[in-house]
Amino acid sequence: MSNECKTIHEFDFNLICEYFSNVERQGPGSPEVTIKALGFIDNLTTESRIADLGCGTGGQTMTLAQNTPGQITGLDLFPDFINIFNRNARTLGLSGRVKGIVGSMQETLPFEKESVDLIWSEGAIYNIGFERGLNEWRQYLKKDGYIAVSEASWFTAERPAEIYDYWMAHYTEIDTIPNKVAQMQNAGYIPVATFILPENCWTEHYFAPCCKMQQAFREKHRGNKAAEELILSERHEMELYHRYKEFYGYVFYIGKKL
Template sequence: MYQISELAAKVGLSRTALLYYEKQGLITGHRLDNGYRIYSDKDLQRLRLIQQLLAGGLTLQECKICLEAKVDRQLLQSRLQALDEEIEQKQQSRQLLASMLGEGDLKAWHANLDKLAPDAHLEWLIKQGFNEKEALRLKWLSKDMNEHDLYIADFMKVFETLERWGPGSEVDTQKALSLVPSTAVNILEVGCGKGLATQVLAEHSEASITAVDNEQVALDRLAQRFEQQGLSARLATICASMTELPFSDESFDLIWAEGSAYIMGIEKALMQWRPLLPKQGCLVISDLVWKTDNPNSESVEFWKHNYPDIQPVATRIEQMKHAGYRVVAHFPQSKQAWLDYYGPLGERAKELESAMPNSAALKDIKHEVDICSQFAAEFGYHFFVLEKI
């Protein structure tokens, strides 16, 4: 026989809990003449059985039902299903926490969050210690905070000797400029990179050009080249994010963005840059689009992870009209522009294979070259010449 304090110590419960169990009819105490309550070994064993049932996820009331009647299999199956769902959720939570500590892969999590809440995702990355330039790269390149520094270093090593950082050609740039319906006086180029398009804009217009990029090294090279050519008076370079351009409304009559607006999202760029133009000011954008309604599954899978917002031309045109633009003209980028980028990139990747055998960045670049060579007929860049209305 056990006094209530002794029973509480054996089962690890409080005196208050045992009195509640007794009130619910789960155990039965007897009061002695001296006023003490005592419990039998049967009560002790029932409590231990109840504790096992509670550990299985049953409520106290459900434990009582199990003790007093045949086990309700439907009840147990329901509890088992709920427990399985809870375990799955807990496992996902554990995987996320482990990944954030560097013990797993965060790519899928980043990709999903960027789809659900892109602005909040970018803001959160910056709060983790990345500057905006690094955060934008993290979104579109490594998608893993823990591997980001190494990935970016390898990525930049591949591109450091290449003239082009994306598909493009002087011929396409000149063609797009010729389709702009008005003569530009002040041009803003967003994401100018090494300035290959900037050079064409300067050679085929008399406009002042403000070139914006988040790579100061690229801007320095551009400024140096313009100075050597005697064009520096027409060029201003600004190292800034395309998401927060430091200019007042209606500052430019032409905004130029070749292959760069995707970083912040085409629809967001269309809306956010529009105030910088006066009425009938123009915006020229090139963006990756589907050329077919039935792309190969490999193409779909690749772009689902690397550019989930890739759209057909017709969809982009509707988005542009909805954002308040008139589509003046549009045309596909030339095949030569595609080859002039992926040809040298593929050769550079082969050149570095032996020196970077375990590089995730090099592996991804090689895969991109393979996909973009094999299925080049299914997707490609497309120029859009737009006028603000």
């Protein structure tokens, strides 16, 4: 398999963590998009419990906390991400109601059944798959609780072979927006809203910060083949996006538990 076709999970665990610890967001998104998605969620109070799954270092979580009441728990597999997450919460004066914990989506989540008012996950549900995540996470939501996730999706019924093959190697569950909405309905949610993340969520808020820090990362790991492969893989993703962005992107899917 070429480096360009490697999935992120095939790289060294510690190397991935170090690379993405250097940027505020570990995937496409923006504060404006987080706030827009939050605008479709009703009835949050100071007593509400929110879970941000696959929270990374908490770029979107801090925006959530600054724009909604309630207690927020961020969960991520990488301990270093959670250390940064909790440090950011302290710096922003949010640690009284925002806490990051280490945990895996692949295991039982550390929440009581029907105890969570909102489950949030920006660009991370792919780690276990869109359908599996919607179905498994539903048990933790209260009746009328919400789920809001951003997910890679096709914008067109057909797409060029190069970008199709790339995504089939990385995430076979990528699908069209109508099919994703149907999956949400079938999992027991009322689809509340969907919207496509704008281009600047990729270019300005994700690719640009990554490019800015790559030279320092490369110099620190000079001679490390795996580090160089990781950078080349990330740059290949960026090149493909610029060539084929009219065919795919991230979409926010917001649903309400029946």
